[in-house]
Amino acid sequence: DAGITQSPRYKITETGRQVTLMCHQTWSHSYMFWYRQDLGHGLRLIYYSAAADITDKGEVPDGYVVSRSKTENFPLTLESATRSQTSVYFCASSDRGTTQYFGPGTRLLVL
């Protein structure tokens, strides 16, 4: 039972580079979410998706792009990374839009 996985688990990049964080779930959950977690802010929603090809903005979407061509995958792309995007990124999925199950996270450092 793989559940929900994220890759890479750790990433160091430079300002201005494009970075893609991957999220994969094996439960066939309809809903998927991307959060970032920073000290002093808690978890903040970046984007979410209710189904394949349906995505919508969360609280902090600027600088990020998502796609969902397949139900099981929900990649998050930082088009041009900035230092303020240094954070821990969590992907989550949900079956009926209630209880969410989280992946292990990706720690991103932008230099």
Place this chain on the structure above:
Amino acid sequence: RKEVEQDPGPFNVPEGATVAFNCTYSNSASQSFFWYRQDCRKEPKLLMSVYSSGNEDGRFTAQLNRASQYISLLIRDSKLSDSATYLCVVGSGGSQGNLIFGKGTKLSVKP
């Protein structure tokens, strides 16, 4: 007013103690309520859902007061392994299943 507010702690308690966490939320339309647990450098994990009638799971008891928009978590007979950050989580009230996370209350159980 912040959407979900929690005392950040830390709560430092001895093993065997009873400890209570409180949380208030601002959206009266919220319909779903949860407590998540997050260990250091790990992903949040569902501890328990919170129901209007109150519910118990072993040493953990959750209460919801809709009139006061207040949620609580009681931990009895604290164990060292209970040391973690406890996140109060509230459904946004919409159909998309979005959750609003509190910043968490840190618990440290000492021998």
